[in-house]
Structure formats: C-alpha cells, structure tokens
Amino acid sequence: MELNQHSAVVTGGAGGLGSATVRRLSALGMQVVIFDRALEAGEAIVAELGSGAAVGGDVNDDADVAAALDAAVAMAPLGVLVNVAGGGMGGRTLSRDNVPMDMGAFRATMELNALGTFNVTRLAAARMATNEPDATGQRGVVVNTASIAGYEGQTGQVAYGAAKAAILGMSLPLARDLAPVGIRVCAIAPGTMGTPLMQSAPEEMKAKLVENIVFPRRMGEPEEFALLVESIVTNPYLNGENIRLDGALRFPPK
Numbered sequence: 227m228e229l230n231q232h233s234a235v236v237t238g239g240a241g242g243l244g245s246a247t248v249r250r251l252s253a254l255g256m257q258v259v260i261f262d263r264a265l266e267a268g269e270a271i272v273a274e275l276g277s278g279a280a281v282g283g284d285v286n287d288d289a290d291v292a293a294a295l296d297a298a299v300a301m302a303p304l305g306v307l308v309n310v311a312g313g314g315m316g317g318r319t320l321s322r323d324n325v326p327m328d329m330g331a332f333r334a335t336m337e338l339n340a341l342g343t344f345n346v347t348r349l350a351a352a353r354m355a356t357n358e359p360d361a362t363g364q365r366g367v368v369v370n371t372a373s374i375a376g377y378e379g380q381t382g383q384v385a386y387g388a389a390k391a392a393i394l395g396m397s398l399p400l401a402r403d404l405a406p407v408g409i410r411v412c413a414i415a416p417g418t419m420g421t422p423l424m425q426s427a428p429e430e431m432k433a434k435l436v437e438n439i440v441f442p443r444r445m446g447e448p449e450e451f452a453l454l455v456e457s458i459v460t461n462p463y464l465n466g467e468n469i470r471l472d473g474a475l476r477f478p479p480k
Contacts, residue, residue, distance in 0.1 A: 229306075232302050234257070235307050239259075239310065241310065242424075243451045244311070247310065250449070251459075259280070279298075281297050295350060295353050303357045314334070317385065351409055368411045370396065372390040373417075376393065381479055394415065410466075411465065412468070416446060417439070417470070417473060450471065
C-alpha cells in the first residue's frame with residue numbers, strides 16, 4: 227500500500243498512544259483523521275502537524291463514526307484504521323464489604339472498549355472494501371488496541387480485563403471475515419505505557435508500576451507503540467495476530 231496516497235483514522239487520537247500514532251502516520255505521508263471526544267485537543271494536534279483533520283464524537287455513535295470516515299475519504303482513500311479509544315473503571319466483582327460490582331460500570335467499560343472497537347472497525351471496513359487493491363490484493367489495515375490485562379487481568383480489573391480480552395478475541399475472526407476483501411487485522415496488547423497520565427503519577431506509584439518489567443525496566447514510550455503500528459501497517463504478512471508490547475512484563479495478581 228502506498229501510504230502517502232491513503233488516509234487513516236485514529237480513534238482516541240488526541241490521547242497519549244493515539245497522538246503518537248497520529249504523528250507517526252502523518253510522518254509517513256498519510257492524511258490522518260483524529261477521532262476523539264476531546265475535539266479541541268485533536269484540533270491542536272492537526273494545527274501542529276499542518277495536515278489531517280479532527281472530528282469529535284463517540285465510537286459507539288454511527289453518525290459520529292460516519293463523520294470521521296467521511297473526513298478521511300474526502301482527503302484520500304481510507305487505508306488504515308487504528309482503534310486506540312478505550313479505558314474503564316476499576317472495581318472488584320465483590321467489594322470487601324460484600325457489595326457486588328455495579329453493572330453499569332462493567333457495561334460502560336465493555337461498550338467503550340469492545341463494542342466501540344468493533345463498531346468503528348465494521349463501518350471502516352465497508353469503506354476500505356471499495357478501494358482499489360494493491361499488487362497483493364490488499365485494500366486496508368486495521369490495528370486494534372487491547373492490553374496485557376486481557377491476558378492476565380489483575381485484582382480489580384475484571385471489567386477492563388474482560389473488555390480487552392474481547393478485543394484480543396476479535397483479531398483472528400475479524401481477519402478471517404475481512405480476508406475476502408483484502409483487509410488485514412491485528413491487535414497490540416500494551417503493558418505499562420508512559421502516557422502523560424501515567425507520567426503524572428507520584429514517583430512511588432511509578433516505581434511500583436515498573437518493578438515487574440523484565441527489560442528495559444521502564445514504562446513503554448508512546449512512540450514505541452506508534453512504531454509497532456507502523457510495522458503492522460507496512461508488513462503485508464502480519465494478519466490475525468495479537469502482539470504484546472510490554473518489556474516481558476507479566477502482571478502479578480495485584
């Protein structure tokens with residue numbers, strides 16, 4: 227795929243991992259749409275780069291998603307989707323004082339991560355499927371963002387772990403579903419990443435967060451996430467894979 231002849235959409239593109247990805251794809255010559263609830267922050271990044279567009283909205287609102295996809299297609303055929311939007315609330319299934327977890331919090335975490343990722347993917351795939359295929363038959367690439375919590379969720383991460391496990395579980399069936407139209411799908415499972423939010427934590431907490439990382443013993447950098455996005459996008463034989471990005475970290479129970 228000639229990246230400089232295609233556009234990309236990055237959900238959550240105004241955040242730490244998302245903005246690093248936006249900058250990386252833009253440096254590769256793509257016209258990038260930042261799709262994020264934080265519209266002003268997205269517009270500031272677009273102004274900084276001098277290219278692309280920002281669209282505010284919700285990943286579970288079809289009209290908002292369509293607006294972001296329309297903005298991308300208006301600039302160039304949509305070749306890349308990176309789903310970064312996500313997050314969630316912590317909480318135990320049963321609190322220490324015997325109160326069951328609020329179902330609304332669990333549902334909201336699933337909707338933002340799993341449902342939102344699938345919603346944008348299905349709608350973007352319909353746009354990609356209309357592209358002219360490249361020499362290998364490829365029409366587009368989707369990169370989703372999971373977490374190593376989807377493999378070994380810690381105490382208090384039942385909602386977040388379940389949501390990210392759902393994203394991991396989508397990769398292979400999505401790749402199989404979309405193979406006939408030449409769309410590849412992979413997911414990245416980051417460990418502890420040094421986003422601005424994480425870097426703002428107290429020093430004692432940051433030291434605790436990195437103590438189980440094998441090497442290099444530090445938080446991952448958003449730019450390293452963006453480099454992995456680039457590798458997936460540019461390597462045409464990567465498909466249906468979930469790739470950990472964690473410095474060999476395995477989350478302990480707590």
